[in-house]
Amino acid sequence: MTEEQGQSPLTRMNCKVGEGVLHCRFTGRWTIDTAKRETSRRSWRRALTNEKEIKKVSFEIGEDVEWDSVLVVFIRSCLRDCKESKLSVDMSRLPSGLCKLFLMTEEKIIEKVGLDGGEPSFLTAVGELVFAVAEAILSSVHFLGEWTLSLFRLFRFKARFRASDFLDSCRACGASALPIVTLVSFLTGLTMAFVGSVQLAKFNARIYVADLVSLAMVREMGGLMVAIVMAGRTGAAFAAELGNMKLNEEIDSLRTFGISPMDFLILPRTLALFVMIPMLTLYADVVGMLGGMVVGMFVMDFSLHHYVEQTQTALNSMWDIYSGLAKTIVFGGIIGMVGCSKGLNCGNDSAALGEAVTSAVVTSITLVVVADALFEVFYSIMGWR
Amino acid sequence: MNSEDNQISHAIVSAKGVSLAYGDYVVLRNVTFNAIRGQALVVMGGSGCGKSTLLKSLIGLLEPVSGSIRYGDQDFWASDNQTRDEISRRFGILYQGGALWSSMSLLENVSLPLEMNTELSPKEVREIAEYKLSLVGLSGFGDFRPAQLSGGMRKRVGLARAMSLDPEILFFDEPSAGLDPLSSRRLDDLILELKETLGITFIVVTHELPSIFAIADDSIFLDAETKTLLACGHPATLRDECPEEKVRRFLLRQSNFS
Numbered sequence: 357m358t359e360e361q362g363q364s365p366l367t368r369m370n371c372k373v374g375e376g377v378l379h380c381r382f383t384g385r386w387t388i389d390t391a392k393r394e395t396s397r398r399s400w401r402r403a404l405t406n407e408k409e410i411k412k413v414s415f416e417i418g419e420d421v422e423w424d425s426v427l428v429v430f431i432r433s434c435l436r437d438c439k440e441s442k443l444s445v446d447m448s449r450l451p452s453g454l455c456k457l458f459l460m461t462e463e464k465i466i467e468k469v470g471l472d473g474g475e476p477s478f479l480t481a482v483g484e485l486v487f488a489v490a491e492a493i494l495s496s497v498h499f500l501g502e503w504t505l506s507l508f509r510l511f512r513f514k515a516r517f518r519a520s521d522f523l524d525s526c527r528a529c530g531a532s533a534l535p536i537v538t539l540v541s542f543l544t545g546l547t548m549a550f551v552g553s554v555q556l557a558k559f560n561a562r563i564y565v566a567d568l569v570s571l572a573m574v575r576e577m578g579g580l581m582v583a584i585v586m587a588g589r590t591g592a593a594f595a596a597e598l599g600n601m602k603l604n605e606e607i608d609s610l611r612t613f614g615i616s617p618m619d620f621l622i623l624p625r626t627l628a629l630f631v632m633i634p635m636l637t638l639y640a641d642v643v644g645m646l647g648g649m650v651v652g653m654f655v656m657d658f659s660l661h662h663y664v665e666q667t668q669t670a671l672n673s674m675w676d677i678y679s680g681l682a683k684t685i686v687f688g689g690i691i692g693m694v695g696c697s698k699g700l701n702c703g704n705d706s707a708a709l710g711e712a713v714t715s716a717v718v719t720s721i722t723l724v725v726v727a728d729a730l731f732e733v734f735y736s737i738m739g740w741r
Numbered sequence: 742m743n744s745e746d747n748q749i750s751h752a753i754v755s756a757k758g759v760s761l762a763y764g765d766y767v768v769l770r771n772v773t774f775n776a777i778r779g780q781a782l783v784v785m786g787g788s789g790c791g792k793s794t795l796l797k798s799l800i801g802l803l804e805p806v807s808g809s810i811r812y813g814d815q816d817f818w819a820s821d822n823q824t825r826d827e828i829s830r831r832f833g834i835l836y837q838g839g840a841l842w843s844s845m846s847l848l849e850n851v852s853l854p855l856e857m858n859t860e861l862s863p864k865e866v867r868e869i870a871e872y873k874l875s876l877v878g879l880s881g882f883g884d885f886r887p888a889q890l891s892g893g894m895r896k897r898v899g900l901a902r903a904m905s906l907d908p909e910i911l912f913f914d915e916p917s918a919g920l921d922p923l924s925s926r927r928l929d930d931l932i933l934e935l936k937e938t939l940g941i942t943f944i945v946v947t948h949e950l951p952s953i954f955a956i957a958d959d960s961i962f963l964d965a966e967t968k969t970l971l972a973c974g975h976p977a978t979l980r981d982e983c984p985e986e987k988v989r990r991f992l993l994r995q996s997n998f999s
Binding site for chain 1: 860
C-alpha cells in the first residue's frame, strides 16, 4: 500500500492503492482562481505507472470541496489516461452533478473534425504563390472588364445608380479633401522653393525658382501629391465601406434584387474620383505655386509682380498643365478601382477587412507611382516634354 | 421571516425601482424584481418593450436613470469601477449574434477570458476551453474561425465563451433567435442541465413561448405601451391566472382580433 500526498495547500489529491483499486480523493479548492495543479498531475502519473496491479480507479471528493470546471477538466484527463491503460473506472462516489457533466460531453469527445494541416513543402509554397499572383492579375483584369461594361451600360442609360450617391461621393472625395490637399500642396511648393533656391543661387539664377516650382507642380508634384492623399483618404474609405457591406451581406442582397453592385456602388464612386481628382490637382497646382511664391517674396525678396511674371513665362504653353491633368485621370481610375475591388473581394472577418484597407492603400500608391513613371517615359519618347 | 424577506435573502440579482432611458427617451419606468440563485428568470414582452435595454443595464452597459441593481449585497451602479469589474467577472453573457471575435479561432475565443483573468497554465487554459466547447457539442472545431460556422453553432460558441470563467449568473439575449426548433430545444435542454448540475442562475431575455415554458422558474413581463413591468410569476401561472389580459394573450399567442 502506497500513499502519495503533498501538493499545494489549496488543491489536494490523495492516491491510495488497496486490493487492486486506486482510490483518488480530491480535497481543498479546485477552482480557476487557485494555484496550479502540476503536483496533483504528477502524483496521478506516478500512481498509474508505479502500481502494476491496479485494475480499477475510483474517484471521490471530500465533503467541503469547492470545485468548478478545473476539477472537471482534471478528472477528464484522468479518464482519458484510464481509457488508454484499459482500467475500469468507478465514479459512483462522485456527486451526481459532477458525473452528469461528464455524461454531457462523453459521446462528443470522440468526434474529431479533420483539418488539412501540416506545413506545405517549398515547391508547393512557390507554386501556390505563382497561382496566387496569376489569380490576382486575372481578377483585376476581370474587374476592369466588368467596370468597362458597366460604363458602356451607363452611356446607353441602362446602368442605374442614385444621383445622390454620386454627389455624396463627389463631396467626400472633392470638397471634404480641400483642407488636407491645401496643406500638403502648399508645403510641397514651399519645400521645393527652399531646395531650389539654394541650388540656383550657386549659378546666380535665383529667379528661376519660380520656373522650378510652377513646372514641377503642374507637371508632376500636384497630381502625385493629390493622388497619394486621395489613396490614403478615399481609396481606404471605399475599401472599408464596401468591405463592411460585404461582411453584412448587403452586396449579396443587392444582387438578389437584380441590382448590379458594379453599376450601383462602384460606378458612382469611381466616376466621382475621375471627376474630382483633376479639379483637386488644378487647385493643388495653384496652392503649390503660392507656397513657392511665399518663399520667393519673403525669403528671397522678389517682388510679387516679378515672381508672377516669371511664373507666367515658365508656363507659356498650356500643354504642361494638360499633360499633368491627363495623368491624374488615370490616377483617379487606379485609386477608385483598387479601393472598390479590394473592398468587394474582402474576406469574411474583421481582420480581413483591415487587410483589404491596407492593401488598397499600398497597392494604389504603388500603381500610381508606376503609372506616373510610365507617363513620363511615354511623354519623353513622343517628344512632348 | 415572511416569504418576501426570504426571497430577497436568496436573491442573487435584485432590481429596485429601476428606470431606464436613452437620453430623454424613457424606455422603462420603475421596474422591480428579484432573480433567485439557481433559478432561471425569463424576461419577456413584445418587440420594443425594453427587454434588451434592461439586460444592458444589468450587465453594466447602461446606467439606470434611477433605482438600484444589486448583486448579492453590493449595489452595482453605486460601486467604483474596480468593484464593478469584480462583480462582472461573476457573470457571463451570451449576445444575440454570438458577438464572437472574428479574427480568432473558436478555441482562442473561449480561452481569451481565461488567459486574461486567471493564472492558469496555458495547458490548463486549453483543456478548459476544449472542455467548454465539448459541453456545447463543438469538440474538434477549436481551430475553426467564427466566419466558417452556421448561426446556431456561433451561438453555441458564444455560450461556451460565456461559461469560460464558470460564472454564477448567465445572461442570454434572445438565445433562440435565428435557431431552428430542434437547435433551440437543444439549447433549452442545455440550460436546464447547467442549471441543475452547476447551479447557475439564468437571466434569459426571450419571446419564444416554447423556450419560456421549458426553462423558466420565474418570469417578468415588460410592456411597451406603459413602459412598466406588467406582471411577474411562473409563466404557466401567468397564462392561466394573470389579471392582465395582455399578458395572457401573449402567453396564449392570441391576437387582438380572435
